[in-house]
Amino acid sequence: MEPRFLLLSDVAAELNVSDSQVYHMVRSGELPAIKVGGRGQWRIERARLEEYIAQKYEETAEWVRRNPLTDREPE
Template sequence: MAEKRFLALADVSEILNISSAQAYALVRSGELPAIQVGGRGQWRVESRLLEEYISRGYEKTAEYIRAQSAEGRPMPDGV
């Protein structure tokens, strides 16, 4: 079966392990591009754009770790 091109916010929430409200906030802030379909405020996120968002998150984390290491700061627990 082919991968879905568009994901509902419920799917995005499940993939990222966040609440629906958090997924909606990502869309509203523009951090996660989405389109609104239908007349009932249903949002869809393109699978490719979700993967790009995740990749950007990894890049930001790597930059943070490098900066902390360069300053000689210990990493917080859980990172």
Template sequence: MSSRFLPLADVADELNVTESQVYHLVRSGDLAAIKIGGRGQWRVERAKLEEFIERKYAETAAWVADNPLLARDATE
């Protein structure tokens, strides 16, 4: 059974980005996380990570729809 909460390093591995990029996503509010423990370590709930990924797919699809490759299509 996988853990409900992931440390930022594991989130970075899942997204194939750096840990500092994940920290920025958390601090900007783009990726929901909680701070726990005496040293205030960040944890991201697996469900929140999946919601973030789905939101990014939707944002990317909207961007692609709004930015067609007209120049490339005209040369083919």
């Protein structure tokens, strides 16, 4: 069974980005997270991460629709 909450480093590994990028996404509110414990460590719920990924797929698909690939002349 997978854990419900992930460390920032776990999320960074899942997304193949740096820990600092995940921290910025959390601090900016882009990726929902909670602070737990006396030292206020960040945790991201797996379900929220999956929602975030699905949202990014939708945003990317919309971007692709608005920015069609045009044929280029061979170099």
